[in-house]
Amino acid sequence: MPKKKNHIKSLPLSEVAYQKIKELIVTLRVGPRDQVDEEWVSEELSIGRTPIREALFRLNAENLVEVVRGRGFFVRDITLSNLRDLFETMLILERSAVALAANRIKKDQIEDLLRINSDLRQVWLEKNFLHVTLLNSRFHRIIYKATDNSFLFSYLDNLQNQSQRLAYMCFIKDLSSYDMQSHAELSIKDHQSLIELFRQGNDIEAVKVISEHVKLFQRRVNHFMLPSLDILDAVTPLQGIKV
Structure with a gap:
């Protein structure tokens, strides 16, 4: 691992450790099945082992790491079963999230999305x-927050960690x-469509847009990781979600 100091003085030490380790996992500097080197993280961030352990248990709760x-x-492995479960769950929960957000989102949240x-x-x-x-993760987390539903936010926040x-x-x-x-143009266009539909309070059309958006992401994953698999073909889209 590279020796680069990174201090975020305004945050609790456990949060500093959490953000650093999560970045290492998301960017694959610590890959699936690799051990998280607690000693290296401690030296890298100049903090003790206790906040690092707190961060690791938090990441364990988010299913990014596991304790042996x-x-x-x-770091947890990514398996065929994981991907199937992730995309099935993502399709269902993202549809529910935009349906709620279309009716509950605040003006400042729309400005943040823009x-x-x-x-x-x-x-x-x-x-x-x-x-x-x-940034893409931040965009979607604002939508989750706009649902004003703490349970749904928690599930989707965990899911977003995996999709990152x-x-x-x-x-x-x-x-x-x-x-x-x-792909980038389609993704950004979907985001813009969602913003406009949130302004209109149009939950039905927002559900249609997010359904295609999830499938766009799934096609990209299939292309690079699972060229012979089409997970969402086995998922029956939910019709007419109403809140």
Whole structure:
């Protein structure tokens, strides 16, 4: 691992450790099945082992790491079953989230979505894929927050952690075989459509847009990771979600 100091003085030490370790996992600097080197993290951040352990148990609760008795913390693997479960759950929960958000979102949250989508256009052009992944995640988490439903937010927040890692995995593959520019344009267009539908309070159309948006992401994952699999073909879309 690279020796680069990174201090975030305004945050609790456990939060600093959480953000750092999560970034290492999302960007695959610590890959699936790899052990998290607690000693290295402690040295890198100049903090003790207790806040690092707190961060790791938090990541364990989010299903990003697992505890192996007598050995330590390891990054969870991504399996075929994981992906099937993730996309089935994502399709259901994202549809529920936008249906609620369309009726509950606040003006300042819509402004935040507009700003983030504008920033996304720029980082796509710069091919700054870590920032693309982080900004996209922030966009969706604002929608989750706008549901004003703590249980739904918790489930979707956990799901977003998993999808962040998948998104970045796709970016480190050979991109020449996939029209990433078209993908970016479609993704940003979906975001803009959602923003306009939220302004109108149109939950039915918002559900249709997010359904296609999830499938767009799934097609990208299939292309880079599972070329012979079409997970969502086995998922029956929910019809007419009403809140």
